[in-house]
Amino acid sequence: MVEKVDYNNLPKATIKRLPQYYRLFKQLLDENTTRTNSRKISETIGIDAATVRRDFSLFGELGRRGYGYDTKILREFFAHLLGNDVDTYIALIGVGNLGHALLHYPFQRRNRLQIVQAYDVASNPLVGTTSDSGIPVYDIADIKSHLEEDHIETAILSVDTPHAQEVADVLVAAGIKGILNFTPVFLQVPEHIHVQSIDLTKELQTLIFFTINDIRIESDND
Amino acid sequence: MVEKVDYNNLPKATIKRLPQYYRLFKQLLDENTTRTNSRKISETIGIDAATVRRDFSLFGELGRRGYGYDTKILREFFAHLLGNDVDTYIALIGVGNLGHALLHYPFQRRNRLQIVQAYDVASNPLVGTTSDSGIPVYDIADIKSHLEEDHIETAILSVDTPHAQEVADVLVAAGIKGILNFTPVFLQVPEHIHVQSIDLTKELQTLIFFTINDIRIESDND
Numbered sequence: 001m002v003e004k005v006d007y008n009n010l011p012k013a014t015i016k017r018l019p020q021y022y023r024l025f026k027q028l029l030d031e032n033t034t035r036t037n038s039r040k041i042s043e044t045i046g047i048d049a050a051t052v053r054r055d056f057s058l059f060g061e062l063g064r065r066g067y068g069y070d071t072k073i074l075r076e077f078f079a080h081l082l083g084n085d086v087d088t089y090i091a092l093i094g095v096g097n098l099g100h101a102l103l104h105y106p107f108q109r110r111n112r113l114q115i116v117q118a119y120d121v122a123s124n125p126l127v128g129t130t131s132d133s134g135i136p137v138y139d140i141a142d143i144k145s146h147l148e149e150d151h152i153e154t155a156i157l158s159v160d161t162p163h164a165q166e167v168a169d170v171l172v173a174a175g176i177k178g179i180l181n182f183t184p185v186f187l188q189v190p191e192h193i194h195v196q197s198i199d200l201t202k203e204l205q206t207l208i209f210f211t212i213n214d215i216r217i218e219s220d221n222d
Numbered sequence: 223m224v225e226k227v228d229y230n231n232l233p234k235a236t237i238k239r240l241p242q243y244y245r246l247f248k249q250l251l252d253e254n255t256t257r258t259n260s261r262k263i264s265e266t267i268g269i270d271a272a273t274v275r276r277d278f279s280l281f282g283e284l285g286r287r288g289y290g291y292d293t294k295i296l297r298e299f300f301a302h303l304l305g306n307d308v309d310t311y312i313a314l315i316g317v318g319n320l321g322h323a324l325l326h327y328p329f330q331r332r333n334r335l336q337i338v339q340a341y342d343v344a345s346n347p348l349v350g351t352t353s354d355s356g357i358p359v360y361d362i363a364d365i366k367s368h369l370e371e372d373h374i375e376t377a378i379l380s381v382d383t384p385h386a387q388e389v390a391d392v393l394v395a396a397g398i399k400g401i402l403n404f405t406p407v408f409l410q411v412p413e414h415i416h417v418q419s420i421d422l423t424k425e426l427q428t429l430i431f432f433t434i435n436d437i438r439i440e441s442d443n444d
Contacts, residue, residue, distance in 0.1 A: 007431075007435040007437050008435075008437055008438065010437075015428060015431055015432070015437070016424075016428050018427070018428070018431060019421075019423065019424040019427040019428060020421075020424060022427070023406065023423075023424075044408065045408050046408045081431070082427050082430065082431050083430050083431065083434045084427065088430055090426070097322065097323040097326040097327070098323045098326075098327065100319065100323065101319040101320045101322065101323035102323075102422075104319040104320075105319070105320065105422055107422065107423055107426060111423060111427070113423070113426055113427070113430070153433065154426075154429065154430060154433060156426075177433050178429045178430065178432065178433035179429075180425060180426055180429050184245065186266065186267050186268045191438070192436070194429060194432040194433045194436075194437075195429075196425055196426075196428055196429035196432070198420060198422070198425050199241075199242075200324075200327055200329065200420070201241065201245075201329055201333060201335070202238075202241040202242060202245075203402060203418055203420055204312075204329060204335055204376075204378075204402055204418075205240070205241040205244070205304050205306065205333070205335070206237060206238050206240070206241060206418055207376065207400045207401075207402050207416060207417075207418035208304065208305050208310055208335070208376060208400065209229075209237055209240060209303070209304050209305065210237070210400065210416040210418070211375065211376060211399050211400035211416045212305045213229040213230075214414070214416075215229050215230050215232075215237070215416075216230065216413070
């Protein structure tokens with residue numbers, strides 16, 4: 001029933017909502033809720049019902065008129081769509097305060113996302129040890145061979161700002177295809193490399209702008 | 223020269239780019255670059271030149287035809303716009319691994335954003351001490367009076383997922399107006415409270431979706 005979708009034509013905003021839909025359907029299934037509809041989805045995750053319907057319609061017939069959405073089917077659909085029906089192994093680069101917190105972050109809780117390797121420069125005393133979260137910390141100079149051992153193509157970048165670009169270059173040379181970038185640097189990478197940035201200062205300043213100007217927006221919590 | 227702008231009519235996407243413009247103009251001024259233009263801005267921060275011009279035009283005449291943008295004027299304009307010409311004090315709620323990392327995060331480096339108080343439940347041994355980053359850690363039960371001491375209206379929420387909503391309720395009751403939410407919970411808050419969410423699992427899943435499907439998007443690094 002599900003039609004072929006050219007993912008390159010999906011709106012970026014829709015793509016960013018996919019993990020929220022996936023989480024919701026997992027939760028509904030846990031609660032033994034067998035079906036739902038766009039209005040209930042909207043109330044639970046704060047994305048308006050018309051947006052939900054429009055997003056879902058991009059993937060063909062996910063629901064049935066008068067029935068709504070079957071949670072089990074949708075959970076499997078989104079799991080597959082997000083590559084979460086297989087394990088994804090991830091490397092963390094930069095074991096400072098933020099990197100250390102990310103090693104402990106429960107990405108893998110109910111998701112098949114696992115940080116399995118960490119890296120830092122040889123001068124970091126953690127290099128050559130196993131972190132308190134059980135993950136080996138390697139010298140970044142050895143990254144290429146270690147990444148290959150675990151077929152890793154995704155990295156989390158949490159190094160200090162001045163080193164961000166040079167480390168990104170190392171990652172690209174070592175075969176990384178996707179970088180979750182926690183530095184505020186606009187990384188220069190080849191076209192086939194994907195970068196998703198989380199800039200904490202930017203988010204905080206955006207929040208303060210909304211707050212001091214008391215701007216009311218569509219409450220999509222994004 | 224700058225016209226009155228109704229911030230409620232600004233596109234949300236524009237608002238989210240304001241901190242990037244601000245950071246750029248600070249950097250340019252540091253480098254003694256006195257003027258710039260939309261093409262150079264685009265190359266440096268990866269937002270396309272037409273978008274830059276459209277964003278800036280929303281604030282009236284920020285530049286001059288044939289001259290471009292004066293970095294000093296623009297830096298001051300964005301500093302004021304983002305409330306960064308005065309100090310903003312912030313409370314951090316939840317001193318676990320992520321909270322601890324956020325206490326050390328350099329929000330205040332070149333920005334007037336400072337975490338000056340931290341909170342956790344009384345059973346956390348850090349409560350009643352000063353954290354290694356020099357910030358007092360208070361019992362969340364005492365939050366209202368402490369927030370008032372430092373005129374704090376902004377909070378960073380980094381508690382465990384199951385406690386997110388109940389703690390958000392406490393924050394609202396204590397007078398917090400803006401919440402930077404690091405939990406994956408869609409917080410139910412009154413209409414006058416602003417929530418900006420950073421959902422690390424969602425960002426990682428979005429990156430993986432882009433990577434496994436090799437989706438090329440406008441490289442705005444966002």
